[in-house]
Amino acid sequence: xxxxxxxxxQDERGICCIDLAGYLDAHTATxxxxxxxxxxxxxxxxxxxxxADLEYISSAGLGVFMVFIESVxxxxxxxxxxxxxxxxxxxxxxxxxxxxxxxYPTVExxxxxxxxxxx
Amino acid sequence: xxxxxxxxxxxxxxxxxxIFVITGIVLLVARMVVxxxxxxxxxxxxxDTFMVEVVLTIVSDLILLCVIGxxxxxxxxxxxxxxxxxxxxxxxxTYAISALALLLLGALLPSDVVDGIPTNILTVxxxxxxxxxxxxxxxxxxxxxxWFLQMRxxxxxxxxxxxxxxxxxxxxxxxxxxxxDDLFSGLSIILVVIGSIVMLMSIKRLNWLATLTxxxxxxxxxxxxxxxxxxxxxxxxxxxxxxxxxxQSAAMFVRSxxxxxxxxxxxxxxxxxxxxFAVLASLPNSGIVDRRSSExxxxxxxxxMMAETADVDTLLASVTQFALHVCRAHGxxxxxxxxxxxxxxxxxxxxxxxxxxxxxxxxxLHRLFIESARPVLTESLAxxxxxxxxxxxxSVITVPLIREQRRTGTLVMFSTIEYGFEADDxxxxxxxxxxxxxxxxxxxxxxMAIEKERLQKEFDVARRIQSSLLPVAHPDIPSLDVAAIxxxxxxxxxxxxxxxxxxNGRPGVIIADVSGKGIPAALYMxxxxxxxxxxxxxxxxxxxxxxxxxxxxxxxxEKQTYITMMAVEFDAQTMTMRMARAGHTPLLLRSGTTIRxxxxxxxxxxxxxxxxxxxxxxxxxxxxAPNDIVMLTTDGVNExxxxxxEEIGIEPVCDMLAGLGTATASAIIAKTLDLLNTHGNGTDxxxxxTIVSMVFAGDNETTTEDERIQQIYGxxx
Numbered sequence: 001x002x003x004x005x006x007x008x009x010q011d012e013r014g015i016c017c018i019d020l021a022g023y024l025d026a027h028t029a030t031x032x033x034x035x036x037x038x039x040x041x042x043x044x045x046x047x048x049x050x051x052a053d054l055e056y057i058s059s060a061g062l063g064v065f066m067v068f069i070e071s072v073x074x075x076x077x078x079x080x081x082x083x084x085x086x087x088x089x090x091x092x093x094x095x096x097x098x099x100x101x102x103x104y105p106t107v108e109x110x111x112x113x114x115x116x117x118x119x
Numbered sequence: 120x121x122x123x124x125x126x127x128x129x130x131x132x133x134x135x136x137x138i139f140v141i142t143g144i145v146l147l148v149a150r151m152v153v154x155x156x157x158x159x160x161x162x163x164x165x166x167d168t169f170m171v172e173v174v175l176t177i178v179s180d181l182i183l184l185c186v187i188g189x190x191x192x193x194x195x196x197x198x199x200x201x202x203x204x205x206x207x208x209x210x211x212x213t214y215a216i217s218a219l220a221l222l223l224l225g226a227l228l229p230s231d232v233v234d235g236i237p238t239n240i241l242t243v244x245x246x247x248x249x250x251x252x253x254x255x256x257x258x259x260x261x262x263x264x265x266w267f268l269q270m271r272x273x274x275x276x277x278x279x280x281x282x283x284x285x286x287x288x289x290x291x292x293x294x295x296x297x298x299x300d301d302l303f304s305g306l307s308i309i310l311v312v313i314g315s316i317v318m319l320m321s322i323k324r325l326n327w328l329a330t331l332t333x334x335x336x337x338x339x340x341x342x343x344x345x346x347x348x349x350x351x352x353x354x355x356x357x358x359x360x361x362x363x364x365x366x367q368s369a370a371m372f373v374r375s376x377x378x379x380x381x382x383x384x385x386x387x388x389x390x391x392x393x394x395x396f397a398v399l400a401s402l403p404n405s406g407i408v409d410r411r412s413s414e415x416x417x418x419x420x421x422x423x424m425m426a427e428t429a430d431v432d433t434l435l436a437s438v439t440q441f442a443l444h445v446c447r448a449h450g451x452x453x454x455x456x457x458x459x460x461x462x463x464x465x466x467x468x469x470x471x472x473x474x475x476x477x478x479x480x481x482x483x484l485h486r487l488f489i490e491s492a493r494p495v496l497t498e499s500l501a502x503x504x505x506x507x508x509x510x511x512x513x514s515v516i517t518v519p520l521i522r523e524q525r526r527t528g529t530l531v532m533f534s535t536i537e538y539g540f541e542a543d544d545x546x547x548x549x550x551x552x553x554x555x556x557x558x559x560x561x562x563x564x565x566x567m568a569i570e571k572e573r574l575q576k577e578f579d580v581a582r583r584i585q586s587s588l589l590p591v592a593h594p595d596i597p598s599l600d601v602a603a604i605x606x607x608x609x610x611x612x613x614x615x616x617x618x619x620x621x622x623n624g625r626p627g628v629i630i631a632d633v634s635g636k637g638i639p640a641a642l643y644m645x646x647x648x649x650x651x652x653x654x655x656x657x658x659x660x661x662x663x664x665x666x667x668x669x670x671x672x673x674x675x676x677e678k679q680t681y682i683t684m685m686a687v688e689f690d691a692q693t694m695t696m697r698m699a700r701a702g703h704t705p706l707l708l709r710s711g712t713t714i715r716x717x718x719x720x721x722x723x724x725x726x727x728x729x730x731x732x733x734x735x736x737x738x739x740x741x742x743x744a745p746n747d748i749v750m751l752t753t754d755g756v757n758e759x760x761x762x763x764x765e766e767i768g769i770e771p772v773c774d775m776l777a778g779l780g781t782a783t784a785s786a787i788i789a790k791t792l793d794l795l796n797t798h799g800n801g802t803d804x805x806x807x808x809t810i811v812s813m814v815f816a817g818d819n820e821t822t823t824e825d826e827r828i829q830q831i832y833g834x835x836x
């Protein structure tokens with residue numbers, strides 16, 4: 001099984017990008033949950049999750065994003081999802097997640113979607 | 120070996136003993152009568168007529184044989200019992216008391232014997248009683264000696280015993296011949312000396328005496344002294360004091376008869392003296408033996424306790440008590456360290472728990488208690504730690520307690536004097552520590568096993584409850600053959616299916632999958648069932664039911680949990696189906712040989728508030744024809760994995776449906792499960808699996824309930 005990894009980097013605009021790779025299931029979901037939690041407690045409210053290298057996502061993995069979305073949006077931020085493989089997107093799509101989350105084809109597009117800070 | 124066979128039977132042995140005793144008494148009385156008439160009234164000496172002497176001797180010998188018989192029977196009865204302190208002490212006491220009583224009786228009774236002739240009837244009677252007493256005591260002693268030597272025998276014991284018997288008869292013979300020549304008397308004395316040496320050589324294997332406690336050894340010393348004194352007195356009395364009534368009685372009973380008790384008691388004296396010195400020699404190590412035996416006993420009791428006690432605190436309390444009992448400590452306590460670093464005193468003897476807590480405030484003492492990896496003896500706290508000289512605790516042994524390779528506590532023994540312990544205390548407590556650690560591990564395992572069993576039972580109950588939440592019977596719907604199954608991956612799961620009836624009276628089916636697995640998922644599943652039951656009769660259709668479910672559940676669900684659900688409604692008159700989907704796996708429709716999937720818009724329940732949910736949820740309608748198949752599944756079907764974690768996908772199921780022709784709803788489920796099992800190939804089911812299949816029929820050609828169940832379970836097993 002491909003090892004699950006999540007790497008966070010923050011750009012000059014204050015957008016945190018979390019690069020996911022491997023399998024996201026019930027076991028690794030808690031890992032991702034604590035990573036996102038750290039990002040948020042560090043003060044970041046503009047989050048892009050990069051799914052480019054994620055092979056698989058289970059129902060429990062989907063739940064993780066639900067935990068934070070409300071509070072992040074309440075603070076004026078957002079969690080945007082980007083670069084999903086078709087298989088991963090299908091899972092999101094079936095569940096109706098596109099109603100809840102903004103999903104972009106690339107990380108760049110997701111970042112661009114955040115309004116500039118001066119606005 | 121007839122005699123031995125006789126003696127193994129208790130009843131026969133008792134009968135035989137009684138016969139011996141009665142015969143002995145009758146013969147004794149007869150002998151007394153003969154002697155009375157012959158000596159008292161006749162005035163003859165007992166030896167002046169050969170015939171009379173022969174008759175009297177034969178009677179005496181018969182009486183002695185009776186005594187020997189009874190003694191033999193008595194000791195063969197005890198042959199199976201080994202020599203123990205109790206047996207030995209009992210025999211010594213009996214012997215010493217009877218021998219001394221006999222001597223006392225002999226000294227006190229008036230004797231009127233002139234030239235070997237008893238002068239009155241009283242003397243006849245008393246002399247006979249004394250003679251018989253002498254022989255009983257001596258033969259009894261001989262019996263005991265033989266029995267004892269047999270019990271502690273070595274390879275030459277048999278030969279020595281035969282030799283001793285021969286010597287005994289030799290001595291008697293020589294003594295009897297002593298009236299002819301003094302040479303024989305001299306020889307008899309030499310034989311007695313040889314006999315004593317043989318006796319001394321026969322006594323072996325007295326090591327067991329060393330294992331007796333000090334107390335018992337002291338008592339044994341006293342008893343052997345008494346017995347040796349009695350034996351020595353009896354031996355010398357018969358040998359040298361010819362005028363004594365006891366000696367005269369024995370001589371009148373058997374010619375030169377006094378020499379036999381003399382020799383036997385001399386051997387007895389040698390035996391008792393040997394025993395006395397053996398006990399004396401083992402005295403100095405009594406302290407060690409006492410300690411060792413109490414240590415072994417304690418370890419054995421500890422092991423027994425381990426097996427019986429499942430509760431750690433009780434176990435440690437008993438252990439502390441024991442430890443205190445076996446070493447020189449003045450007090451002890453047992454402390455446990457909890458995960459958070461707090462210290463708990465579970466057992467304290469001769470010290471208050473609060474005092475122990477106070478001791479821990481001293482950094483050095485605290486470190487000493489909690490850090491030692493092996494049992495440590497600190498002989499003087501004042502010297503080693505520079506501890507406060509006023510502390511009542513002066514020297515300690517700390518024994519670490521290990522549980523699952525983790526230091527969980529310490530057993531502390533203390534003495535109120537400096538250098539209050541010795542090295543062997545430490546050794547013993549080390550053994551204790553190891554044993555306790557094993558016990559702690561065992562109790563933990565036992566606790567875990569009990570906990571596991573308890574959980575398993577609760578899971579069983581939960582599984583039964585959950586399976587009762589799923590429909591057992593399939594509804595009778597005109598033009599529709601329907602079957603369904605839910606197989607949880609674990610004992611309980613989050614999949615759900617049910618048959619419903621909407622407000623318009625039309626039948627419907629719902630299928631749902633709670634995210635996650637196990638107990639949380641099962642609880643949500645049960646909640647959903649309640650919501651569905653409450654809402655279906657007022658729902659106007661599938662989409663309405665989903666919206667109502669979302670509205671009911673949205674406030675009470677955890678953020679990361681959601682439920683995907685699908686509802687379908689069937690109208691038999693128009694042969695149409697209405698459906699709505701809340702994030703659930705698509706619906707499959709097989710029509711002819713084509714497969715269609717229906718994925719109307721919809722979001723899973725529990726994610727968004729009613730407003731958004733109701734706006735998103737789409738309801739669609741499609742027509743069905745006879746022989747069409749509709750299948751609802753959960754993602755446990757298309758995500759069934761093989762050993763390489765490869766998912767089966769929905770395509771094999773679609774292919775199977777496309778090529779199926781005509782089949783019953785339950786047969787379709789059976790075939791689908793077949794596919795999944797083949798793909799899974801024995802690997803564990805990863806997610807709950809639910810399949811609902813519906814076959815439409817123009818006419819009502821549904822199978823019976825029993826057939827359906829049989830077909831489904833036939834595949835499962």
